[in-house]
Amino acid sequence: MLSVKNLHAGIAGKEILRGIDLEVRSGEVHAVMGPNGSGKSTLAQLLAGRDGYQVTAGTVRYLDMDLLAMAPEERARAGVFLAFQYPVEIPGVSNALFLKTALNGVRKQRGLPELDAMDFLQLLRDKMKLLGMDDKLLARSVNEGFSGGEKKRNEILQMAVLEPRLAILDETDSGLDIDALKLVADGVNRMRNADRAIVLVTHYQRLLNYIVPDFVHVLSQGRIVKSGGAALAVELEQYGYAGVESENEVSHVS
Amino acid sequence: MNAQIESWEDIALERIPLFLAGHDVPWVTRARQSAFARFAECGFPTRRDEEWKYTDVAAIAKRTSLAPDNIPPDPSSEAALFAWTLAQKGTHLMVFVNGHYSDELSALGELPKGVRAESLAEVLDGSADLSEAFFDREHEHGVFAALNNALMTDGAVLELAPGAVLEKPLYLLFISSGNGTADYPRNIIMAGEGARATVIEHYFGMMEAHNFTNALTQISLAARADLQHCKLLQEGNASYHIAGIHAEQAAGSRFVSQSFALGGRLARNDITSRLDGPECRCNFDGLYLLDGRQHADHHTRIDHCAPSCTSREYYRGILDGESHGVFNGKVVVHPGAIKTDAHQSNRNLLLSRQAEIDTKPQLEIFADDVKCTHGATVGHLDDDALFYLRTRGVDEESARSLLIYGFANDIVARVEAPDMRARIEHLVLDRLPQGDQIKELL
Secondary structure, three states: OEEEEEEEEEEOOEEEEEEEEEEEOOOOEEEEEOOOOOOHHHHHHHHHOOOOEEEEEEEEEEOOEEHHHOOHHHHHHOOEEEEOOOOOOEEEEEHHHHHHHHHHHHHHHOOOOOOOHHHHHHHHHHHHHHOOOOHHHHOOEEOOOOOHHHHHHHHHHHHHHHOOOEEEEEOOOOOOOHHHHHHHHHHHHHOOOOOOEEEEEEOOOHHHHOOOOOEEEEEEOOEEEEEEOOHHHHHHHHHHHHHHHHHHHHHHHO | OOOOOOOHHHHHOOOOOOOOOOOOOHHHHHHHHHHHHHHHHHOOOOOOOHHHOOOOOHHHHHHOOOOEOOOOOOOOOHHHHHHHHHHOOOOEEEEEEOOEEEEEEEEOOOOOOOEEEEEHHHHHHOOOOOOHHHHOOHHHHOHHHHHHHHHOOEOEEEEEOOOOEOOOOEEEEEEEOOOOOEEOEEEEEEEOOOOEEEEEEEEEEOOOOOOEEEEEEEEEEOOOOEEEEEEEEEOOOOOEEEEEEEEEEOOOOEEEEEEEEEEOOEEEEEEEEEEOOOOOEEEEEEEEEEOOOOEEEEEEEEEEOOOOOEEEEEEEEEEOOOOEEEEEEEEEEOOOOOOOEEEEEEEEEEOOOOOEEEEEEEEEEOOOOOEEEEEEEEEOOOHHHHHHHHOOOOOHHHHHHHHHHHHHHHHHOOOOOHHHHHHHHHHHHHOOOOHHHHHHHO
16 A cells, blocks of 8 residues: 655755665555654654655655655545544634535545534534543634644544545654553544554554554664564664664665 | 805804704813814824824825715615615624614614613714713823714713613624715713623724724723623724724723724724723724734723732734734723732734734823733744644645634633624634635634
């Protein structure tokens, strides 16, 4: 579904991604882990279409399309979703209006009719209940005055409503207490299916106790330096990134 | 009768045109003459005058006549009918066309006990049962107030007895249909102790009309009275509009002024309130949404003259094209007005390189133990928010419209009357490229 090959990219002349290779197939859950500054968030933002990055080499194919040539809204309508590490506040626009605007844009692209107001509200209420969110958040401005946990749950709510093919979750676990983390993880797990792929970008292994990945990749200095199964995350928890990186240095030299 | 003022000397020489209200009432004539004398002495302000530094009114006298007309209201005009159908729902409606009350277009309905709502011209030509004090105060509010006092044609008189409550808004619709005409609406609102009302002033002009409106509204609130005043400016593209809204508040009263400037070539609103008794509450909200070569200037002033009063002011501007916005907000805390709590903010969104905003929030504090804050910002659409919306499948133009709508909506949402709030929300959306799409989803 997603095929990243030898991706080099940077910002303002500074190279951040230095040759990323990543293959993600339908139904898989991948975790991309790495220390601060390793390029995790850059990769996530670049896949969603953030302006300002220069791609100097490599390709990104998504469902046989050239993802990098598509505008952010085209990617979203084609089924790419990014849950933001720092969800943005949109004063004056209610969460309900925001979600309706987003869903209608995506449904139109997929050739589906717009949902009527009552069905839409019911859909939202059901999904919010599962995430332990108060309905009052629908009338409030998008993310404005939301707690850290409410913002992250709101991202998962958007994902649940938009039903993407490829979901990228950027540090969704940060700022969540243990109860909220479980609700968010349940929300993500409910969305796992054979047609959907999920990429979890995370610093800590904690989230992976609740969402067990099929593959774990370690990102360091703009490269994936090690890939493995779920057990790799546990190893990282024990030895830290430094351990994995130095081992990699050695393997390069030899 | 289609009388015109031949020359300014007519007024100076005590020949007040017969169609101007109250010509048989000596004190009204005296008030008109002394106001006119003052106007004649001062003339139009120039940009050398600090209060008019950013707003040039010279074009008004060049492009329009200053003389009030006596064109009879034409109830069949398309604009009149359109505006009227908008206004009549769930309100007590008074319609004025080219500055004159139209009985045919109005639908005042049954007023609750203790509420009087009449045409000013009818009052002045009839019983003239009004306090003369309203008409000899023009010197307090500048030269355009003097001009209004000299030439006022008509307007609404709303008087609420102590404890009276007007549940439905009093909707004052002023329609300008003529070319080159001058309208001088004058409204007087008096609320007795504990009385409550909502008043809407809606100025509506034909798209291409070029006329001059000089309006003045005086508001007097007794103890614990509560008035919500909402002004909607939707004049034609070539129209000049200069208006004053001046309130005086007794102890424990609440005054909310909301000003929405959405149309007109040049608009200037002077909005003031004097908090004369303790524990008053005063809220000023405003939104100017400008495009093309539009110019809108809001000058506000809140005088805290008594202790323990609270004032809040939220003004926002959205400026596109080569438009020019001016915000000058002054809060004065007079000696003895201890425990004043005042906050003022003006935020502006510039959508083009040629648009311009001059903003000047001012605090003058002459008392101790007060809490006063103010601030102003000028910025562009937030790139992070645009990206966020686009990653949710919203195309760029729709995302821009949604963000502008959100910026405006923080002010629109403060309108308490639900029908009015929805109407203004729609008018804002009418101005946005993808507004129709947002309307469908609301």
